[in-house]
Amino acid sequence: MAAYAALLSLKYIIQQIQLHPCPPISFDQNQVDSRTDNLNFLQDFLEGYSNGSSISREAVDVLESRIKNTALAAEDLIETRVVHQIHGGSTAHGENISSSDFHQDLEMRIILELKITCSEIHLTLGGAGSSSSPSTRLNAMVGFDDLLIEVMDKLTGQQSNLWIIPIVGMGGIGKTTLARNVYAKPLIMQHFDIRAWVTVSQNYNVEDILIEILLCISKDESLESLSAKSEGELGERIHKTLWGRRYLIVLDDIWSAEAWDKVNLFFPENGQRSRIMMTTRLSDVASIGSHGIVMDFLNEEKSWDLLCRYVFEEEDDCPPELEEIGKKIAKNCEGLPLSIVVIGGHLAKSERTREHWEYISENTNTIVNSEDNERCLKALQLSYNLLPVHLKPCFLYMGVFPEGNMIRVSWLVKLWVSEGFVKPINCKSLEVVSREYLQELCDRNLILVHKRGSNGNIKYCKIHDLLRDLCLREAEREKFLYVRRPHEPTIPRVINTQRRIGIHQSMSEKDYHPDPVLRTLQYVPLVRSLICNFEERLPLLDFRLLRVLKADDKKSYIDNSRQNEYSVDVVFRLVNLRFIAIRSDRPKSTGFPSSVNLLWNLQTLIVNCNWSVVAPCEIWNMTQLKHVHFYGLELPDPPIAEKDDEFILGNLQTLSIIRNFKCGEDVIKRIPNITKLQIFYFEEPQGFLSYCLDNLGHLHKLESLRFSIYSENKPSLNDMTKIGLLPNLQVLKLKVNSFVGTDWETIEGQFCNLRYLLISLCRDLEWWTTDSNHFPRLEHLHLQFLRKLKEIPSCIGEISTLQSIQLIWCSKSAVKSAKEILKEQEDFGNLHFAPIVIPSGFFTDFLTCPSI
CATH class of the missing domain: 3.40.50.300 (P-loop containing nucleotide triphosphate hydrolases)
Structure with missing residues (x-):
């Protein structure tokens, strides 16, 4: 619902300005309270209508349109003022805008309209009658x-x-x-x-x-x-x-x-x-x-069987010349029986020629959505209509990703937050609420879980193509989102009023020159979000109000083509950005500019570059930062604070991948809420003493830690006591020489919440001494390239929560001990224990227990 999303987004902007330690503009508190009351009333109205109000649909459509337009106009006015103020207080035409003019404009054009809309809703609610009727539906399908x-x-x-x-x-x-x-x-x-x-x-x-x-x-x-x-x-x-x-x-x-x-x-x-x-x-x-x-989707074989049953009915078999293309048609239905039934009905009534069936294969979704009065979309539309209003913007946003794409959940939840879709809930971070939204959509079978991560959370999700088509139709109807269709040679003029744009160029589209796309994108003054994936660089300087720039899908670390790389100097001039994910063309061995400090509300900074980058000292002033990801970022020493609460990055949750991370007390106290940390070290022997690795034990909210050392002269991390005592640590990845010495002995009370343990390329490790109650919640143990490890302690098999053990290129004696653990658990009748063991030197030989 575009109106609801616009309201939440406006409230989010006002809140961020109010909470910012150095806001680029200011509001009078009494005015803020009055505006917030009006916005809350409108939000309650939209939520109430969604939950079954008796106001007519026609009346609500009019009110929704007014609410959306007013909220978006307020966003434009406020964010334009913010950008102008940061760039020196003048417009693009060199005109100065005084603070009094801005507030007067906001009051006359926006606040007055909000008050009038609230009054009209009060009148409408007073005279509303009842209009509800039960509905029934019937699906036709041959079942499983x-x-x-x-x-x-x-x-x-x-x-x-x-x-x-x-x-x-x-x-x-x-x-x-x-x-x-x-x-x-x-x-x-x-x-x-x-x-x-x-x-x-x-x-x-x-x-x-x-x-x-x-x-x-x-x-x-x-x-x-x-x-x-x-x-x-x-x-x-x-x-x-x-x-x-x-x-x-x-x-x-x-x-x-x-x-x-x-x-x-x-x-x-x-x-x-x-x-x-x-x-x-x-x-x-x-x-x-x-x-x-x-009920899950049909596999390819069952999809083909069902299609044949509908097309050929009592006939024996599909003609041989149609079988290959017929199986492709069935596959295109993506296992959804209703799609197969609609396509089957169409094929049963049409000519049985290869040419016609090839046409059907290339246009499966279009035919499914147009046949029988859009029968499939009508069946799925009901799921969308009955979504709680707070989930509708998040669901519609799924249409921005390419068809069939695996969607990285860690990025998705950050995008929802950056877009302002997530309603604040007391004592919960917006990212936690965002993941709860995702789980709700999964529970409603509108988003599909594709893969879970090492901590058990959803790592990748997908959306069925038909549901994505539904997202795009609804998003287009509500002017919520524009996504360029495959092979669309031109972009419609209406794009100049769009606030969210998705453009993806597949390899099959390289015959279409992207220049028309780039020319059109120079005339989208209102755009706030740009999700793109094609080879040409975009003219970013024209997007002064941009909030979200996602131009990197993180498919690979190295790309031979440099056409889609962006200069961070140019990107950092877009001071309204909240989310950045790009490939950088920054020259090697340099830092990125101190102008990053001008991005007053930047929350997520993801830069894919293949060299180490030195951050400017100003990064310690960016109190809104939540997630920072580079491939080798060096952090400078923080500035000396005159007050205890200066330069505290209290919102920061993710730091990766940090090179030569200094864990001094002055750094640790500035990142008190960090939950995910990935660090590695390249350094001379004398440098390691200054890193104070023991201080990692003070990061009490840390949930995930990855550690690597690319040096023969290693700092000591062999004393795991402080790491093991971290109360919230769930994922620990000890890679590349993380151990010093040959022995690792754990003690009781450590790793109380650890669920995933990876030890890889620790060449010195020979003996591991532990007890089952030292890892009371361990679920997955992965050991890789441990040539000297003598054995896995047999007590590991006694951990009641353990689900898998995986070995890759470990010593023969370690593999033998893993097999003994497996056999022992089988003898005990433990069917819940299902380890996968890959013996040294063989990546295809799996040893599994009967429950797999």
Whole structure:
């Protein structure tokens, strides 16, 4: 929802100015309080409407448009003033703008409009009537045979107690059709004394649900007689009818746990092997039962089988000349049964020529979204419509990433925060709230988990192509986001009013010269976010109000082409930036300019360059910084502070990859909230004494530490006592000579929260002495290139949380000890322990236990 996103973004700007220790502009506190009250009222209105207000859609559309336009105009006025003030207080035309003129303009053009809009909403709320109606829908799909058998087994099992069996998956995956297939099976019809099917939907009414059940289970009832009864009377009638009989109740399309809470007391636990089956898109609803079924996408083989079933029906096989292209069409549907059904229906009615099928293969998504009155998008649209308003901007933003792209979650959550989409919650960082938003979208099956990281958090996610198309349609309708379509030769004129732009050039597009794109991008004065991935450099100097610049997808450290590299001198002139991710063409062995200090609200700084860079001393003044990532950044000594609270980077969470990091007390106290630190050392022998590595033990909020030493003269990190006592450390990666000496002995009380331990290229390490209670929560142990390590301590296998051990090019005796740990756990019947052991010298030989 563009209006809601604009409101949050405006509130975020005002808040950042108020909290900034040296703000570029200032507001009168009384004015801020008044404006904030109005903004909060408008935000509450949008959230209330999203949760089921009775105001007509037409009235809300008008109000949303006014709210969005007013909030965006306020953003433009405030940020333009900020940029002008930082650059010397003059406009691009050399005109001076006084503080009084700015505040008067803001008051007359913006604040007055906010007050008028609030008054109109008050009047609208006072005269609003009711307009809600339940909706039903029906999916058509041939289901998964293996899942059908699994569901039938759960329904007919011998357990006498009442089972709740949720079927969960994204819209269009085939949940209802699977349930209908099971419900209509003769075996199920004979097994249960009573069966009832009721569609709950999002606008449910408890009395309607109860009436529908009674009409299914009792032939003596009529709609007229039941409609005259109260909810309690209807529930009592159901309870009495079901008591003593084996029943199956299907609650189709249930959208909230609240709906279940209101009807579940009417279903008796009668010891008759009764079952309740429900279909839902929401994982939290699915958690109601402990016997759930998760519907995933079809694999390529099953997708092809389903397509053939729809296209050829009773015919034997697909003609040989169409099989290859037909399998490609099935693959293009990405495992979503509803897409396959729509394409199958189209192919069944059209000519069966290779030329036509090749056309279908190249235009699968377009046809799916246009066929049968956009049947697939309508099925998925419901999931978007019923999203809480705070999740809608984050979901629509997913359309900015290239089709089929794996999305790095650590970047995604930073982008959502930088865009101002995340609503502050007390005692939680915006990044934590952002990850909670992501989990909510995953629970609703709108975003897919692709890979988890070493700490168990989601590392990469994806979005199905059809859902991405939905994002782009809604984003275009609300003027929330513009994304250039593949092979689009020109960019529409409407781009000059866009605030978020995504442009990606694939290798197949190199015949399209990007110059028209670059020329068009010179006329986008309002743009705040630019997510791009193509070979040409963009004319960045024209983007004075830019907040987000992501021009590096971090696919590789080294790129032979230097065309898409940016000068940090040019980038740092864009003083309104909050998020920077670029490849740098900065010459080797130099620092980046002190002008970085002018970026008053910079939060994320990611620069991909292949040489060490020296940061200016001014970096210690950048109190808004949260995440800094270079490939070899050297930090200078912090300036001497006159007051204890000067130059404290209290927002800083991530520092990587830092070269020769000095851990003196004056540095450590300035980064008290660091959670992720990656450091390495290249230095002469005499230099190591000044690094004070023991002080790492004072970073009490540290969750992830990576350490490497590229020198024969190593500083001592062999005493792990202080590192081991870090209370929040979850990920520890000890790489390249991190140990001094041959022995490592741990003691009780260390590593109390460590979940992932990597030891790699520590050439001196021979003996590791420990106990299972020294790593009470360890889940993954990875050992790499440890040629001298004699063995893995056998007690490691006794850690109850351990999930895997991995060895790559370790000594034969270490591999032998790993096999012995595996065998011992198998003998104990520990099926949860599933290590992967790669013997020295063989990268393809896996030793696994039966549970893998």
